[in-house]
Amino acid sequence: MSAKAARFPKTPAAIGLTLFVIAWMVLVIILPLANVLFEAFARGVAPYLTSLAHPDAISAVKLTLLVAAIAVPLNAVFGIAAAWAITRFEFSGKGLLLSILDLPFTISPVISGLVWVLLFGAHGWFGAVLQDAGIQIIFALPGLVIATILVTLPFVARELIPLMQDQGTDEEVAAVTLGANGWSLFFRVTLPNIKWALTYGVLLCTARAMGEFGAVSVVSGHIRGLTNTLPLHIEVLYNEYDSVGAFAAATLLAGLAIITLILKTFLEWRFAGELAAHRKH
């Protein structure tokens, strides 16, 4: 891509446009992020570390990681299955399936949370059954997990589908003719072909799962030290006038985002060819 573009902007319009883009990025991305760091360390390093060592903060980090650790593998398995079904089989209603797959991208996270309350809340469809069985879903870990799964559902599948479509079925057909069964076909042919796109999808999925606020806010119940994930914990601290604590926790989330960005950039640079398929869309 960069080979086609002029190396340096030559016309005043091009220079102006570039400067505008840079100024805008500084204004809406760099400046707020720098402010997070500034506020977090406003009273020095010690209060920063103290607020991160608070039991509620530690529990929020653990909960966030646990939710991601359950939701992301499930979404990865589903994503592979969905991409396989969509790119390898012909069936009617495929277009509809693809559209539904994109729904979580387009509906508001508040809805993604509320639907679970309507299903599993005390007055929801399954509320009475669950209560009799002593199972708590909403306002507990399972609710946080299913809300996160719904919000991050398309990430893996959306990365895999264009790639698998691009690659076609030639290698797999060859493997089958040579006598490979289903599992060895998947592990020796398909998986090696999609591994970097899969990693990329899992990465985006993880980042979103850890950062999700809206949907988990609806199903969390906001019990400190129990059901507050990191983004919810930040809101709690901010509302308690504890700006150092809030921004300290925010640096953790921002840190996770930056790690994701570095990994993403690395993947794009190292495996550009294998990831290229989805860029055509």
Added chain:
Amino acid sequence: MTTHISRRWILAGAAALGTTALGTSLSGCGQRNDGTSLLNVSYDPTREFYVAYNALFTADQTEAITVNQSHGGSGKQATAVIEGLAADIVSLALAHDIDSIAERGLIAKDWATRLPYNSTPYHSVIVFLVRKGNPKSIRDWSDLVKPGVAVITPNPKTSGGARWNYLAAYGYALKANGGDEAKAIAYLEALFRNVPVLDTGARGATTTFVQRGQGDVLLAWENEALMALATTKDAPFEIVYPSLSIRAEPPVAVVDKTVERKGTAALAKAYLEGLFSARAQKLVAEYHFRPSDPQAAAQFTEKFPDIEQLTIDADFGGWKKAHEAHFAANAAFDQLQLRLHR
């Protein structure tokens, strides 16, 4: 072939791990049912007080007790409890929200009579928080409707504090207009015309005024205003006591259905009764609420100035009536909102 087998084993292992994690989470659910942990579901401004009271309460117990807290707008919290948030105790901004939970059969209907002072261990009044030096010279309710005065109050549909604000303003206007309801509503309309943002909870409104610097005056619980003064360095604002306010009573109750299921009835009862002890009442005052016990209140007359107060029961005929007249769907507040946005 060996690599093939090992990959299968890895996948099987990962799948087993995932299933176990999900299974554990489904059965465990993060809630312990051994009768030693309580969940207090409360409204916004009590966060700091209950952190302190929980420490006091757990230190007095013979066995190890955990008290968990959840805070948010009072109406929102009541809805969460109705939807199944397993609260042993609710401590909400107004009796109406506890009544709503009681209507669903989770709390006995006579809950208010089970503890002293209508089950209200602490109360407060509605005051004005203005910018330092009071540049817009806001002294009383009549100053809030002047042009160019930006008033911050949360939304009465979701916030308990906002309902107290609304009723205090209405009560003042009724008195100023010799009981003329139409004129009182017209006053409220002029007041809400001066409100640029309606936050969902009292704490959100305080943050809007204090940290984001919006508005000339914040209608707030006295405890919220005192807390904001105490926690902000060189606070650039001050409290104004209007000529008339309302006695804002946030009650507490045990959620009978939950404690029955969790086996925490005795502990939850002790927790609430403890709120009326001399030590807890002192703590109440330290966290800027007015103690309900007259003996405790007598020690803090300097901190909490005398102010003429309306009460929900004597002046508004109780919450049921006030709710139906003002805050129910299509009642006075909804009508007023419609007129404002036309």
